[in-house]
Amino acid sequence: MPAHIKEIANELAHLQQPVEFEDKFRLLPAERLPELQSPGTLAIAAASLKGNNSLFALICQKEAAPRFSMIRLMSRVACPVMMTPVGSGTVVFPEDNVRRFVLVYERPSGKPLIPEAGHPVPKIDEEKIIGGVIHNLLPALRELSSRTLMHRAIRPENIFMSSDGRAMLGECLSTPAAYAQPVLYEPIDSGMAAPSGRGDGGVLDDFYSFGVLLAELAMGGSLLKGKSDEEIIEAKIKLGSYGALVGQTRVPLKLMEPLRGLLSDDPYERWSMQDIEMWANGRHLSPKQVPLPPKAVRSISFAGKDYLTAPMLANAMRLNWSESKALIQSDHLDSWVRRALSNDDMGDLIVLAERTSHALATTGSGEDRAVSASIMALDPTAPIIYKDVAVRVDAIAQAIALEFFEPGKVEQFLDIIRMKLSQAWVTSQTRTKPEFIAIIKQIEHLAQNVKSMVPGYGMERAVYAGNEGWPCMSPLVGDHYVDDIKNLLPALENMVASGRIEGAPVDRHILAFALNHMRGNFDALLKRFEDPFNRDVYNGASLRILSDMQKQFGPASLPALSAHMANLLIDSVENFHNTAFRKQLREAVDNATAEGKLTTLQSILDNSQIKDQDQTGFDQAQMIFSNLEAQATWLEQGGLVSDENVRLVSDKTSAVISGVCSSLALVFMTIAWVF
Template identity: 30%
Template sequence: MVDVTSGGPPPDDLDTEWVDPMELLRQEQEKMGMAMPEVVDAPVMAPVTFAAEGAADMPALAPLELTSVEQDIDDVAGAAAGIAAAAAATAAAMTGTTSQTAGGVSNEPSMGGIDDDALVTSLRGRYFINVGEPLPEYASANAMAFEAMFRNDRSRPLMALILEPEAQPRYDALEGLRGFAMNGMLKLLDWGVVDWPAGGSRFAIVLERPGGYRVINDLTIPQSGMGDEEIVEGLLRPLLNTLKDLAARGVTHRAIRPTNLFYTDMTRRTMVLGECLTGVPALDQPALFETIESAQAHPAGRGPGTIQNDLYSLGATIVYLLLGRNPVPDKSDDALIREKIEVGSYMALAGQVRVPVSLIEPLRGMLMDDERDRWTVADLDLWLSGRRQSPRQSKLPARASRPFLVGEEECFNVRTLGHAFAVNWQEAVPLVRSRQLDSWLRRSMMEEPKAEALINAVYSTASHVTGRGAEERLVARGCITLDPKGPIRYRGIGVTVDGIGPAMTVALNDADLRQALTEIISARLPIHWVAAQGKPNSEDVRIAQAMEKLPGIIEQQAVGLGFERCLYETNPMMRCLSPMFEREFVVDISEVMPALDRLGQTPDRPDMPYDRHLIGFIAARSRRWSEDLLRPLASPDTIIRAIGLLRLFSYIQENNEVGPVPGFATWMSQMLAPVLDNYHHRARRQRVQAKVQAAAESGILSELLAVIDDLAERQADNYGFHQAREEYRQIEAELTDMETNVDQREDDARMMGEQIAAVIGAVLTCIVTAITFLVLYA
């Protein structure tokens, strides 16, 4: 099982004592004289042996745990009904069917083909998750809920949210909520990657389970409304300290809506906020519960916002709970946004319904459209303490003397016009350039500065952008000028500046969103948006400044650049999504090499220890980064690429105080075998191979690099090779010469023989003559 590093006490040995909760339920009902409802028992599972060190055999978890013998009849009946619903949902899930709900309670994901006998997984050996016991009543849009148990306290009611494979959690919120223990929100206990019984791995988040059920299951089904005292005492007071703590931590919830509230127990007196971690901020929020600007954005691109966004959502949620229904059931999201702009959010949501007098003041304050006028947590605290404040009125946009038409839509102010341009962007292209718009701004709206700003935006875009995307950028710049409070809107897709990063995580599985975000960054629209704000907040300025370098990165497709690099640049808390790290949780650059080292020791490791996600993550997270490290990775030469990769990983090891990684070094040495094959001298090659093996065993990549990239050794080998080749060439030439000049050599030999014979004959003649002379005259 996977073991990921995180905070928390070390695991202790588990107790093996077990009580069947279904049997306990029967006993409790018999004591109260009740007949047991016809509920199909979950199949009894054999004990499952946990892989965590020191863990004992643990029987499977049960679907319900009763903690009090004194539950009343209604509670027991409700619990039994809950069990029946859970059993039905489990059966549906096991067969791959889904259940449809509305208003943020999403489709139930399928179980993914899990067999009944392989149902338990472990998070760090501390929490055990029984995927055979789903808790559909606690499921989220991007995650199924399952029963979980802490190994040191089995009586503690817990649940685990298992994210769908394509979903990404809120990494910043996970860190921000570490140790968060306020009563107004489900407590986060742990998170990480777990083995999934159906194969692969999933991201798991373990939370405390509420004692009661969801307050609202379906926004489309009306029910009895709540009273003002029930709202104040059951929701606002318990939630106040939670909002204070969230604000102090710099964390937003961004998922406050009726379908994400739970009762703390079966008495249904107190409510708590549900989770906000299984998807990007506000991803599942209906437009009804979002500010104008957030509702105008793509659900994935709304961003974390501020605590003021949560207060607005809380105000809209209270309106719904008071009525027990949607206050504007017949309005589309587009129509609701227009009405909020024209009359203000309070009037759009509560203007036509009866609101208790005691709640008018806080609702007006929380539903202010201008964030600067909206109530703060401190204002809510004062009101709950009995200190009444001066009434606040919404500042509505100036209304034109005559409308500006976009198709058949009449726009009486610049914000509705900007919204209409964003929705009907193709029709807006000629209108943005038209004199008609300039005249309307100057004469009907008396907006001389805005008219001049629009002219400048049009001229700037036309001067610097041509070809594909020019018209879309023109409309985007026009929307920013007309409605600077709104999100960046491009080709029908809106994103806030702080929502670009979260949207990129969703865009990994959405080609249209991915293309739109690429063009938004390339067009530098975030920078233009910040420039259009009168007084932008510091966080938006910081994000825009960080994005100044991204256009040059996202337009390139080399490894270490492109969309993947920008994904990690805009999401600094995000884990590395490399497929190699499917079973790892790597969020910091210092964790890369240990993870690769573990992977290098497995038999199923890939041939190459890198991919676009890994290199993009490294480039975005490294300190003192040099783009020169990426250039060798783009080389068509495999040897240059391999040595460049080793140099990159050696840089990471040296600059992040990473210890020896012998598993990865051995992996790299095997990948670098072609480099050693280039050595020509057999003895030298064997000597270098021995050095490589020793360096790999040491796990120090710089030593391995020094051996592999030893210029002097390579030059000596090349010099010796060239010398040997030259000598061989000379010998070969001589042999060739001898073979091709045989006839000439025979003639030369004959001539030389004749010459030698003549000389010998002459010498012999002289000798004979001398002897004859001596004999005759001696």
């Protein structure tokens, strides 16, 4: 198993009880099937509840999540020589009450070509290769090509051979695209990319892998045995894939054409499905031999070695970043490209990269961008290279998700997005492709999500916005596989009930995942999450988002989560001034907690209207008390019989008596005049 993929079989040894899945299957975790295990999964027996099909299931891990969008498409393919899922989704295992993702397949009739990666590939007679492998797998390749679906897992241990020598393609959905592929089986640019950054690619990537498989079957053993991944890449760049893999080895004459065609390093010259079918039908083709990169009239010294071609130098710069920055700062690279390679266009791109670095000098990352852009100029076919990151342009979102918790990687991916290195890569291509438009739109969508770094957005949001169906990566959900927001609150309920969450059950990943699936505008609420040390505000905002989730997606009752949030916010009840009101609120909180109603709890504990009413009543009470206190003090100090008060009262009394007398006199005068 590749070192970058976590082994989970031992972690799941405690799973023993059968569990029903989708009302169609019974999973039997006690019966392990290691011969059917894909990297990073656990293979177990399965049975159909409605038939007699012999089945097996793969329990997947969320750290290297399955290809969600491809699962739906592959499940519609009916091809007897390729494994396609008959069931998929999440299921809760009773031993630990943890939700996990499962893929269900029909069991293959054959056995793996080799038991596991690294074992030598058996040599097979050319006629058996043509009949049992090429012709037998043509329907699978045809289905994939016609639907523009990428398998990205064609390798020896994923080929199943029947007793009569007929091949079948294994499954390709349990881990991200090409994540478990050996560098040997990947085209040069995909091999240069990190496993996390290879992406779906295109159907021609599968044809290349198919060509490597045929070469290993024809010659036996392991091609380029003993060489490291970097040595394999260097050999392919230097000699071309066909030259590096086949070399001077005698190849069966009938297989020479397909090997040359499938192993072409130029995707535009690599054999397509039409070419393979034409050859299989007896038509001889003459694959165009892709010329090797032009050699310079003199070498350039870099990192202790001499290089004569631009792609070889670009590959060396990828592996020696600090030395690359020093090379860019000097004028040696531009001079060598123009004089030794006679390539002024490439030189202009390198000069442009240097100028851009000066413009970004204040950000501290200008030199790094210059190196990345210079590598693009030297080898436009290479993936995007930036510091420790090597990623294909269509795999940036996937790489962010897979390497999110790797130290320093998130910052580097953020630089790639903000510096528009994806757009620069597209611009550097000598040939344009229609899919570039969709790729640029995807990158712009990612850029929109990272424009704001407030909780709910940023790189966490890029993970879920850029990868359909990617499970929530928050540590707060533990081992639960939460790819559907309806399962988020039950997972948090389980974690709280088991005592594994102490503070607020909301972090940046929870927010980003939730807001990527929820309806409504929460921008105002997100501001309350900006200061995690202001616990009252943060906890109140957490209750609000959780209650909105329960309102939109259920479940109806969350007693453990409600009790937890009530405990976090109970101090807010004690902050109310009205004693009777406090008692009523405590009773209401207890009732809401017992019912598991976060929405009711939120209306009590995080309700600004109630708080305002209490404060208004308290302010009025304070004012009345102040007035009464002032009057009491005035009386105590003899204010009632003081000279000033007596004079004031006398003046008022005199005025009243004078007014009454004047009125009476006026009345009497009026009566006398009338009568």
